[in-house]
Amino acid sequence: MSLLVAVSDLHLDQSTAGIDRFGDVVAVLEQAAAYAIEKHADAFLFLGDLTDPNTVRAHRSVNALARVMSKLKQHGVTCVCLAGNHDVIEDGSGGTVLDSLVWLDAGPVYTEPTVEPLLNGQGDFVCTLVALPFVPVSRAYDPDKFVRAIGKVRHPVLVIGHLNLDGITLGSESTDMPRGRDIFWPIESLRVHLPYALRVGGHYHTPQTFEDVRIVGSAVRLRFDERDNDPGFVLLEV
Numbered sequence: 657m658s659l660l661v662a663v664s665d666l667h668l669d670q671s672t673a674g675i676d677r678f679g680d681v682v683a684v685l686e687q688a689a690a691y692a693i694e695k696h697a698d699a700f701l702f703l704g705d706l707t708d709p710n711t712v713r714a715h716r717s718v719n720a721l722a723r724v725m726s727k728l729k730q731h732g733v734t735c736v737c738l739a740g741n742h743d744v745i746e747d748g749s750g751g752t753v754l755d756s757l758v759w760l761d762a763g764p765v766y767t768e769p770t771v772e773p774l775l776n777g778q779g780d781f782v783c784t785l786v787a788l789p790f791v792p793v794s795r796a797y798d799p800d801k802f803v804r805a806i807g808k809v810r811h812p813v814l815v816i817g818h819l820n821l822d823g824i825t826l827g828s829e830s831t832d833m834p835r836g837r838d839i840f841w842p843i844e845s846l847r848v849h850l851p852y853a854l855r856v857g858g859h860y861h862t863p864q865t866f867e868d869v870r871i872v873g874s875a876v877r878l879r880f881d882e883r884d885n886d887p888g889f890v891l892l893e894v
Contacts, residue, residue, distance in 0.1 A: 658782045660814075660892040661692040664703035664858035664872035665829070667742065668717035672878060678713070682720050684875040688889035689724045693731040698776040699763070700728050701892075703858030703872055704740020704790065704818035708835070709753045718753055725762040732777030735763035739789040740818040740858055741836035750795040766816075768795060769802045774814065783894045784809040786850065788817035790859075791839040800842035803849055812894045813853035817841055817869070820859065824866045828879035829859055843867050854894050861885065 666681050692700045707717035725735045737754050745751040750767075758765045764772075766787035774785040786806065788799050799819060820838045846853065847868075855869045862885050863873030872890045877883060 657893045658698040658776070659695055660699050660701055660782075660894065661688055661695075661697050662701040662703060662856060662872050662890045662892055663688045663875055665705040665740070665861055665874035666702075666717075666721075667705055667707065667833070667874065667878055668720060669707040669711040669713040670833075670878050673880075677876060677878065678716065678720075681875050684888060685720065685724055688875075689728055689733075691889070692728065692733050697733055698780075698782045699734040699736055699774060701816060701856070702735070702737045703816055703856065704738045705742040705858060706740070707753055708742050709745045714753055718756065722757055722760060725757060725760050729760065729762035729777075734775065734777050734782075736774070736785070736816070737763070737765040738787055738816055738818055738858065739765075739767045741790040742833075744790060744792040744794075744836065746792060746794060746836075748794050750792065769797050769799065771806055771809065773810070781810070783812040783814045786813065786815040786853070788815065788819055788841070790818045790836060792836070799839065800845050803842045803845040806849055809850070811852065813850050814894050815846060815850060815853045815855045816857070817855070818858045821857075821866050821869060824860060825862070827861050828881055829861050831881075832879050841867065841869060843869075854892065856890075856892060863887070863890070
């Protein structure tokens with residue numbers, strides 16, 4: 657078994673009733689990274705929505721994640737980043753706020769759908785990773801078609817995504833904080849082609865499991881309708 661630590665939906669540019677939440681969220685991010693280092697985790701997963709690109713707070717948000725990624729790298733923990741709907745820059749360039757993090761060489765940064773082996777900090781195989789980032793207009797792909805085209809893969813398999821789930825109860829991510837368009841998890845294709853894969857997703861702020869997708873949830877409660885959420889980070893085994 658391999659140990660993974662996952663966080664999602666940091667929204668480091670956000671405030672609650674006018675109160676800046678940057679410090680609160682960074683504290684959870686750093687706590688999650690410290691746990692991953694202490695437990696010698698095989699990988700640390702960030703599943704999208706770091707910051708809106710058009711906010712004046714975007715630069716400090718990217719800096720905060722870069723600092724954590726650098727620390728993880730120093731301690732031999734692979735860091736995986738996945739682009740969410742709040743991370744894309746919809747100006748036709750296909751860029752995201754995560755793009756510069758590639759140069760840290762701390763782990764893969766997924767802005768396009770990908771299938772590849774996930775290796776830990778020592779270069780050992782952890783699992784086959786299938787990345788399904790948010791689908792921007794400027795770099796569109798069909799998640800269902802992509803999954804159906806995947807051939808035989810080495811097990812275990814981890815599917816990470818920042819997509820919509822049909823029928824899930826919507827929260828602040830879709831009401832107070834909407835951004836981008838709705839593109840859905842290819843649930844049926846995953847069940848047929850990758851039936852034993854562990855599926856983990858971002859986007860929704862309430863931690864839960866829906867349609868066999870483990871939703872990590874936001875790191876902190878960002879809106880008053882999230883008062884009953886149990887935020888933080890998630891431990892996974894593959």
